[in-house]
Amino acid sequence: MKPPAREPLSRARRTAIHLEVRDQYASTDPDFLEWREGRRTFTPDNRADWWEGWHEAVRDSVSRGVSVRRARVVSEPLTEYLRWEYDYAVTNVVAGEDVRWLPRRQAKDLAVPAVDFWVFDSELVLFHHFGGDGVLQEREYVNDAALAAWCVKAFDAVWERATPHEEYKPV
Template identity: 85%
Template sequence: MKPPAREPLSQARRTAIHLEVRDHYASTDPDFLAWREGHRKFTADNRSDWWEGWHDAVHAAVSRGVVVRRARVVSEPLTEYVRWEYDYAVTNVAAGEQVRWLPRRRAKDLTIPAVDFWVFDGELVLFHHFSGDGALTEREYVTDTALAAWCTNAFDAVWGRATPHEEYRPV
């Protein structure tokens, strides 16, 4: 499988945007499974318990001046998995990402891709393709400026309506 988003993020110069549109991903993540059992380790003050390579990559990019934004289009009430992502988002924010949430019902008139994607510097698009049960099956990198612009516009439409993580209250 092609390399994850961490690699192009390490080369980004200005922006990295990420749109997530699924309500469920593969549920074998050990942190998710521990969370299901009641373990709540994701707080800004206990970084040693959760700070990982992704957080290093985001922090390094933000330190270089890259604006890293993540928007999630979610069904409400949230699925168990997305509720875990909500709890886990404190780690993204602590690393320097800006995170917003948009209830799916408020996205009904937006034209957005049916797949998760990243756009780096408005040039490189990384699409994540998943199986029906949420397992990542392919990372597809595309260098097409028209497609990158379309994805960026779709992201910006979601971003403009979405609620910042600090203000969003899951249903």
């Protein structure tokens, strides 16, 4: 069975958008812990070290013509965890995702959901509900056209202001 976001991504026909709004996720992630200790770097030419099922799913979707975009609303200076995500984002980009970063202070006038989400083909929304410790508590799938449209609008507002990964310089 595919992990939760991979299943709808495998069925997407046009778009898959992902908004992340947290500054910290589960700090027990083994890759994060290795990075923190300086034992691992993520570079495009080192695929054997990082290429995983997610990257294959993105590559396959992009090859079918699906636009896969990820935007992160972040506090600056970045938390240590987000610095790791910044370093790791090169893997998402190589797989075919378009990744952008928006400093939280530049989002002050945007209506943005307080939870991370995916929207697939402007129809299906997958919300990720996290605990205060950054551990994922629940995944919630919602098929609601009005809610999906609102999420897409919020994502697009962030996307328009956000800086492409290749240009973003973490503070």
